[in-house]
Amino acid sequence: MPVIAVDPYFSVWSFSDRLTDDMTRHWTGAHQPLVGLLCIDGRCWRFLGPVGGDALEQISVEVLPTRTCHVLRAGGIELRLTFTTPVLPQDLDVFSWPLAYVDAEIVVAYTRSACRVLAEQAWTRRAGSRA
Numbered sequence: 001m002p003v004i005a006v007d008p009y010f011s012v013w014s015f016s017d018r019l020t021d022d023m024t025r026h027w028t029g030a031h032q033p034l035v036g037l038l039c040i041d042g043r044c045w046r047f048l049g050p051v052g053g054d055a056l057e058q059i060s061v062e063v064l065p066t067r068t069c070h071v072l073r074a075g076g077i078e079l080r081l082t083f084t085t086p087v088l089p090q091d092l093d094v095f096s097w098p099l100a101y102v103d104a105e106i107v108v109a110y111t112r113s114a115c116r117v118l119a120e121q122a123w124t125r126r127a128g129s130r131a
Contacts, residue, residue: 001061002068003034003083004100019048019070019081020055038079038106039116047072047079076109 003024004012012032016022023033036048044053047070056072056079067084082103086094104117 001063004085006085006087006098006100010098017061018055018058019072020046020058021050023049036081036117038077038104040077040108045074045077045079047081078107080105080107 001014001017002011003014003019004010008027011027012024012034013027014022014024015029019036023031026032034048035052036046037052038045038047038056039053046052046055054074056074056077059071059073059078060069061071062069066087067082069083070079070081072079072081082101084101084103086097086099086101088094106117
């Protein structure tokens with residue numbers, strides 16, 4: 001399923017049904033690992049990638065033309081992630097931007113003292129490579 005899909009050269013996909021089961025990849029299969037952790041009161045929950053804390057359970061996923069929406073849950077925490085690529089052909093300036101947005105909404109069942117979302121891309125592009 002698409003995670004970030006700007007164009008054939010800049011795209012990151014999840015080859016598994018759940019974001020936490022495998023590392024993300026380019027559509028060609030080359031590893032382009034993204035890592036995502038949600039840390040609350042010193043405990044980290046993994047929402048993207050196979051390494052880190054305990055995995056949040058993926059409740060749902062919805063793939064739409066310009067975005068992919070995920071809902072993940074564990075221990076009174078619900079994380080709603082939306083990966084959006086602004087590829088709107090009526091605005092060619094925006095269409096040409098090599099970027100994507102990640103929106104994270106955190107819903108908790110009770111008050112917590114500290115909450116942060118950590119995300120990191122873990123690949124480097126070699127000079128002259130396209131993936």
